[in-house]
Amino acid sequence: MLDIKLIRSNPDAVKAGMKKRNKNMDALVDEILEIDAKRREISSKSDTMKAEQNAASKQIPQMKKEGKSTDELMARMKELSDEVKECAAQLTDLEARQQEIIYSIPNVPHESVPAGADDSQNQEMRHFGDATKFEFEPQAHWDIGAKLGLFDPETAGKVTGARFHFYKGLGARLERSVINYFLNTHTSRGYTEILPPFLANTASMTGTGQLPKFAEDMYKVEGEDLYLIPTAEVPVTNMHRDEILTGADLPRKYCAYSACFRGEAGSAGRDTRGLIRQHQFNKVELVKFADPETSYQELEALTRDAEFVLQGLGLPYRVVTLCAGDLGFSSAKTYDIEVWMPSYGRYVEISSCSNFEDFQARRGAIRYKNDVKDKARLVHTLNGSGVAVGRTVAAILENYQNADGSVTIPEALRPYMGVDVIK
């Protein structure tokens, strides 16, 4: 969420930021300003009355001790008490409305984010390798997988439903190898490995911005305050919720494998075949808690760290800067890494690396101080896929397929796979 003080002191910048996102939120911003002014007025009035109550509360026992009558004062106190309660009720309403609005306002895009309405206006920053060329007619990964017996969506349809997969044999092993390769690579480069719970509560979902706006996208456990996580970002970022970190420890760098669960995945009717769009998929996530001064350097480094594992696999990819209109709700700036997918004839998102600045940290009260005497400041949170596992497996199958239908295993994965070729 945005800082109410920022909205108060510079509403035009917030409005402009929303317009850059292709959203006009002028009316909401104006409403929140109005509510905020009213809230502060009532709060101030209430505090003055409470001060009088506090003073009287000290007098009463004194007067009783001296045998004086407190009836008159009591009557006045009763009056005050009622007024304070009235103010409290009004404040509750105003705060609820203010919170509702502020939770619905997305982050202000960083100045370096290009303007643009949708993904067609994202800007390519760089690329690695080139679109894979074949001497034969390449197959889609779902056909390769079916022929080699690597996974089995039909059985998943029976057991669970559409958009789930059973991985089998070397298919399962390939998925697991990719996870291990990612984790080993990141941990050897300074990230601390986390294996988080795959469910999180309302407070955590709110902390990272999934709630309250995107409740319908998630799987909720019936009768419990628990949701299946859509990404490891949720549990890992919330590890430090309501904490004050030591400045010298920043940046804190974590990598985490988790299964990810997304209810929205099937809604569009897109990518119905294969591993690209599933209700459950595997992902290794990178999460950083950074000093605000250096968070954009950390974003560059995090993106490079995600790219590093794709380079290690020899998969062609490109990096794009999302334009403001394509930016996620909580993000101030995002780089997408897109891997070359022959069956699509285009690049497909495999990682999304974002700096949320203090947007999540404010919601979750994640702060730091360099010295005990300092005032606690909000950290900047960042995360990025490092990277999506299912899509990586799909990209490997497609980019490394051979004319005879076999698939060569990238060098880096062979120690994990124990075979050089799947045939």
Add this chain to the structure above:
RNA sequence: GGAGAGAUGUCCGAGCGGUUUAAGGAGCUGGUCUUGAAAACCAGUGACUCGCAAGAGCCGUGGGUUCGAAUCCCACUCUCUCCGCCA
């Protein structure tokens, strides 16, 4: 799942509905003493939120009773012990 106990500041820990603006200790900071340190002694010391400020709020969380709640009532969460079940 059942039974019991508990949750207070950085930590331990006291707290009868009203000078609690949370006792006392530890720790931390400064000082005295000392060649230096330890010990002893003296002094100081929560963090956070809102507010321009005065001030208000904060004793697990959320409600309630009351002129007044850390203290009483209700609900919830979490922790510990024991029992049951269990990978």
